[in-house]
Amino acid sequence: MLATVNRVLLAVVGAVLLAVGGAVLAVGFGAPPPSWWLHQGPHDVLLTTAERTRWRGDGWWWPTVIGALALLVLLALWWLTAVLRRRRLGELLVDTGDGAGALLRGRALEGVLTADAARLDGVAHAHVALTGRREAPAARVRLQLEPHVDPATTLDQLTARALTHARESAALEALPAEVRMRGVRHKAERVS
Known part of the structure; x- marks a missing residue:
């Protein structure tokens, strides 16, 4: 708005x-x-x-x-x-285990999350944006689903696969996510 x-x-x-x-x-x-x-x-x-x-x-x-x-x-x-004001997170602070930490580009993690979400069964298009602070990021996920897909199953797969993989690979304690799903609208075609 x-x-x-x-x-x-x-x-x-x-x-x-x-x-x-x-x-x-x-x-x-x-x-x-x-x-x-x-x-x-x-x-x-x-x-x-x-x-x-x-x-x-x-x-x-x-x-x-x-x-x-x-x-x-x-x-x-x-x-x-x-x-x-920035809408997206520029970089994340990743705990490397030695106390020093490392910086991970936010766009890199967004790209990985988008690719993982797009590979889920029945997802036509995915878009991920990271928000929040670099010590405590959050994800905004938008998915376009094919008509035959159950949204609850897709949400479970997204949570179990893509979000968990991103959280573990970036060594984050938590990665809260806001997920918005829409069905893909296909144009009516005339059959002769």
Whole structure:
């Protein structure tokens, strides 16, 4: 959902900035201003002295302006942290038994888990993403199942084979997993 909100906000902000910036450039180069434009020509100022000093003496003006700008900055910071936050685990800390430990790339373990899950009977497509911390990873598994497959059997096989193999090979104490299964939709074909 956050990706959708991000795309919609970027599209709206981009469209507004493009429209206003294009209108400013066009009017600045001498084109006739659009019907919705606030001023009549390239020599008009954006805000006159009267418009700039209109509410300066009122007690509510500056707290409102500062509050609105602070809210805008907080929303921009929230948006930036949401975009920059990593969704996937970059590396795992593996206990090698000698007390030093080793780092395992998260994509490598994801690839192995995906291949193991895809080899299960009745799995048409598999996708695995590792989340969490490098000391305590978790797996998000998405499976597309063939129509003839029992989901409970596939889940048991996934737990007993792929997840157990990954947990033991990476020397992890636990590897919690969220598994989502969907059936493959086949298009209807005309039989003649």
